[in-house]
Amino acid sequence: MVATLRIAEHIADGTTDVDKLAAAAGCDQDVLHRVLGHLVSRGVFAEPAPGQFALNEAARGLLDPALVLGLDLDGFGGRMAHAWGSLLTAARTGRPAYDTVFGRPFWADLDAHPDIAASFDALMGPAGHGEPDPEVLLDGDWDAVRTVVDVGGGTGTLLAGVLRARPATTGILIDLPRTVARAAGTFDSAGVAGRATTPGGSFFDPLPAGADLYLLKSVLADWPDAEAAAILRRCAEAVSRTGRVVVLGGVTPGAAAGESDLLMMVLLGGRQRTLAEFAELAARAGLAVTASGRQPSGRYVVECRPAPTG
Ligand SMILES: C[S@@+](CC[C@H](N)C(=O)[O-])C[C@H]1O[C@@H](n2cnc3c(N)ncnc32)[C@H](O)[C@@H]1O
Structure with missing residues (x-):
């Protein structure tokens, strides 16, 4: 309060x-x-x-503006607080508490409340989580990377950082139309607006094809297995034969417990996944895990490539 x-x-x-x-x-x-x-x-x-x-x-x-954003009961912070308070409902129903408390599933509720959606987008951006590390590849090998697609990339903070750090790359931001509409300022202030395009759209639809790198940061844990596999499948269909799909967040090397797992459960019916669980999901989608590990920042990264066929 x-x-x-x-x-x-x-x-x-x-x-x-x-x-x-x-x-x-x-x-x-x-x-x-x-x-x-x-x-x-x-x-x-x-x-x-x-x-x-x-x-x-x-x-x-x-x-601290990040703390205030997360605690603001008039904004998305209030949604999180009420959903947490309904953990018991989630336990009794096996459904995300959010649906019960707010009468609609998470994304539909954000569609219906532009102010809450704006507050969520702000919380996901630098004001809430700081500037993300643009060094998203485990091996640092950017030689073959020309086009980067950030799938569910929010208001473009990570993609802007990648494009600024890698002047030879161009980027495509895929997110819901209301969210990509907030990305212009991000690319402008990073000085990369000329190398970024922002077609609004759904990651359940076909993605821009033939890019070298598809990023999924803090996206898959929002979804149950069927939907998470569907998003991975869209990436697998689109990625070039020599390209990579890189997952940042939502996968842990060991047991996938913890507060963020519970938050995904009460808000969205999503989950954190172990590497083994994720690898199984990726295989269903036509992707093979080719590398995984922690970066110096501690961030756990999983890289996938199209699974060999035949
Ligand atoms: C947890 S946020 C992560 C945002 C960003 N990748 C980051 O790490 O800050 C999940 C993102 O998925 C987007 N999203 C949800 N449903 C979507 C859909 N059907 N198609 C595209 N993006 C979607 C949301 O708008 C949101 O930006």
Whole structure:
């Protein structure tokens, strides 16, 4: 609640009295006072004089735009909080809690709420996750890479980074029309707009064919096996015979447990996969895993190539 109301920002801007904080945040003074009092007792914010609040180290964390974006109950952060709170529903139904809580599956809900979709896109971008590492290949061998397709590439942050780091490449961003519509600024500010195209479309439809590299970053874990295999199949159909499909995120070398696995479950009915589970899915789609490993950043990368036929 205090993140949504930007209380830490108001304090940092010099507003410290609870009545003035409530006025600045547009909320009820009594409720705010009681919530801040509780947070002070838990070590977040200080109250140097009655009714006057200050930032301490923990509260200063609430000045981090990425954290605020994820906690903003008016935006996508609110959707995540409610879905988490319905883990029990997911356990009882075996279905994503999101569908039950919001009355529609995840992507349909974003279609119906442009403000939530914009907040989700922002959370996926640099404001939420920082600039992604553009060194996406395990062997660093870019010699044969001319065209890169970022499949479900969001607002283009990774692709812009790749194109900036590799001036001989051109890129195609595939994502939903409302999301690619937000990508122009990303490519402009990276100085690569002349080498990027952004056809809006679905990765369940045929992808631009013949490229050397297809990237899937944080995409496959959003989907159950049938849909994840269908996306991989589109990549397999499109990739050049000598090209690669590179998966970043959603695959772990060992057991695929963890918080992000549970988040995929409650939001989307998706899952994190072990390398063995992923390799089986890739084989169904006509791809063979040819390399996997951690990059210096710790990111786990899986590279696939078209499976030999015949
Ligand atoms: C978890 S986000 C990852 C975005 C980006 N790759 C990243 O790592 O920041 C998943 C992306 O899949 C896109 N998406 C969902 N359904 C899609 C579809 N049918 N076709 C294309 N993109 C889709 C979403 O719009 C979103 O940008």
